[in-house]
Amino acid sequence: MSGVQNIKVKNDEDGLRIDRWFKERFPQLSFGQLQKLLRKGQVRVDGGRVKGDRRLCAGETVRVPPMNDPGGAPKKPQQRSRAEAREALAAMTLYEDSDVLVLNKPFGLAVQGGAKTTNHVDALLQDAGSEETRARLVHRLDKDTGGLLVTAKTRKAAQWLTEAFRKRQVEKEYWALVKGVPQPLEGRIDAALEKSGPKGAEKARHSEDGQRAISDYQVIDTAAMKASFVALRPITGRTHQLRAHMALIGTPIVGDGKYGGAEAKVEGLPQKMHLFCRRLVIPRPGRRPLVLEAPLHGHMKETWKLFDFDDNAQPGWPENL
The missing domain is CATH 3.10.290.10 (RNA-binding S4 domain)
Known part of the structure; x- marks a missing residue:
């Protein structure tokens, strides 16, 4: 421009x-x-x-005003054509209607940009549509986490979606491969977390003075006791909550060096994050809830094949957890 x-x-x-x-x-x-x-x-x-x-x-x-004039904003580097951006989004689109565009986000793709990150979902959304039609983010996933990412196609949809996520009205289920086997095999982790560390490299750590953080988990299957397929249900939504909680109980998510260090490695598996947003149930004003479920892909799909885990498992969450 x-x-x-x-x-x-x-x-x-x-x-x-x-x-x-x-x-x-x-x-x-x-x-x-x-x-x-x-x-x-x-x-x-x-x-x-x-x-x-x-x-x-x-x-x-x-x-x-002109955005590339002195004193204005620089042009966005390496901007894609609209056709290229739409093609990239289409490859990861799982569901779309008049309100929402739901993506099955690849592992390693950032949701938003930073000083050194120009390839991200938000940039794709911007490049794919005009100011009138561009879908907008309403929640986040870590760069190295794959799975369901919901965007809003209208400002009205963005308002009710943002409110649903903020008020914890969205049911969330993640799948993870963790090192070892959690004990007991099913339970609730209620451990407050706070951010620490320099800006840009913050880390969530357990602290009694932190914000309350609650995660439910259940072991679905195990691989010779060296690793487990675990379903996770975050009740609160703190930064890196699931990653910090699984490391806290001694079974870090495989590939999560930030929280698990050397203990997050399993021989024979890629050192990539094994965390995936599998299922979301989102309430909609005046309509039935939107139920979304994403198939595994990438390295997690290969790991599930290797261990013969059921990639169609349907965890049942007890009401009394």
Whole structure:
């Protein structure tokens, strides 16, 4: 984008703060860059200068300055064509309707970008659609975790999906391969966690002063007592919760060097994270819940074949856990 754009505010953007409006339409523009554009008066609404907390009204026109001019945001590196981005998303799309686009995320693909990460799901979503049609993230998965990732195709859908995840109304089930065999074979881990470490390399650790974190688990199958197929149900949603909890009880997730170190290795298996978001049940306003289930892929599928684990297992969660 090299010239000035004048963009009308859509009906479903009515009441949205302009800083949030820019974040949704131009995610490559940092907060600091936007504030600079606002201070210089390069961003205007119906011809007038505005501040970042200005709420927009449907039908107003936002002046968007050239993003590759000095003082603006740099062009996004290695931008794909729309066809290339759509093809990449189609390869991982599991389900789609008028509200949601559900992906079966590959292992190793980041959900959002960083200083050194330009290839990520959010960039694919941006490249695949226009500002009017781009799907938006409503929750996260770690880069090295595979499985279900839900995105919203409309702002209204983003609102109820975000609320459902925030209020813990979404039922989640993960599958993992862990080192050893948890004892007992089924149970609940209730251990508070807090973040520690430098920015960008934070790690969750057990602390009585941390935030309460609860995970249910059950062993589905074992491989000669050296590893176990475990189903996990996070009740809370702390950062790295499942990884930290499984390491805490002495059975780290295979391939998770950050939390398991050398103990997270199993001879003969790739040293990749064996954690997968298998199932989600999401409530929908005025409709039946959306039930999603993703098939295993990548190295976890190969590991399941190696150990002859059932990749169609249906864990039953006791109500009294």
